[in-house]
Amino acid sequence: MIESLQPYYYYFLAVHIVFVISWMAGLFYILSLFIYHTEANDKPEPERSILQKQFIKMEATLWKIIATPAMIISVLAGASMLTLHPMLLQMDWMLVKLGFVIGLLVYHFICQNIVKQLRNNQFKLSSFQLRLWRELATIFMIAIVFVVILKSAINWIYGLIGIMSIAMAIMIAVKLYKNYRLRK
Numbered sequence: 433m434i435e436s437l438q439p440y441y442y443y444f445l446a447v448h449i450v451f452v453i454s455w456m457a458g459l460f461y462i463l464s465l466f467i468y469h470t471e472a473n474d475k476p477e478p479e480r481s482i483l484q485k486q487f488i489k490m491e492a493t494l495w496k497i498i499a500t501p502a503m504i505i506s507v508l509a510g511a512s513m514l515t516l517h518p519m520l521l522q523m524d525w526m527l528v529k530l531g532f533v534i535g536l537l538v539y540h541f542i543c544q545n546i547v548k549q550l551r552n553n554q555f556k557l558s559s560f561q562l563r564l565w566r567e568l569a570t571i572f573m574i575a576i577v578f579v580v581i582l583k584s585a586i587n588w589i590y591g592l593i594g595i596m597s598i599a600m601a602i603m604i605a606v607k608l609y610k611n612y613r614l615r616k
Contacts (some may be wrong), residue, residue: 441516448540451502455508455540456573463544463566465491470559484553494553499580503540507533515599525583529576536572561609567602 469487472480474607513520520526549556557565575595 438516441513443513444509444516448506449511451505451509454502455499455506456569458494458502459540459543459569460566462491462494462499463493463569463584464546465525466543466546466557467551467559467562467566470555470557470562473555488551492571493552495547499540500544503537505535523583525579529579532572532576532579536569536576538571539572563606563610564603566605567599570602571595573597 465487469484469491472487475483545558568596580595
């Protein structure tokens with residue numbers, strides 16, 4: 433049965449790539465909505481209530497219609513590729529990629545929890561903290577792409593240093609942006 437699906441491997445790969453892109457777009461956008469939703473607390477009434485109701489609706493729609501289905505299809509397509517080529521699981525780069533994917537899945541479900549918290553008017557993170565949290569998705573994405581593209585050619589020490597450098601650069605950029613916004 434699996435051998436009869438071998439010609440479809442690249443179809444699964446294409447579906448995987450398309451839905452990973454959709455999933456990442458959903459994660460990036462949901463965090464922007466979280467930030468704007470949190471910042472709506474600083475607005476006077478009735479603007480605050482109007483904005484928060486709209487953000488709750490937008491967050492729910494994005495989460496239920498784009499982000500979560502894209503995550504599910506990404507995982508299913510990836511699992512299908514691994515089923516068709518189980519020898520991939522013997523490659524170090526694939527195990528590292530799967531480690532980052534598990535981290536991204538945990539990130540997804542934490543975001544899902546934030547959707548529920550905001551829907552219940554619980555604001556546990558500041559907009560600055562949410563900006564930092566948003567950049568974690570960027571770090572996961574960069575790490576996964578580099579591991580997949582470079583495969584076994586990657587020098588893990590340099591790769592780790594590179595990821596940490598990118599993370600530091602992102603954190604500095606977020607901090608500079610915060611200072612810029614406070615001056616305006």
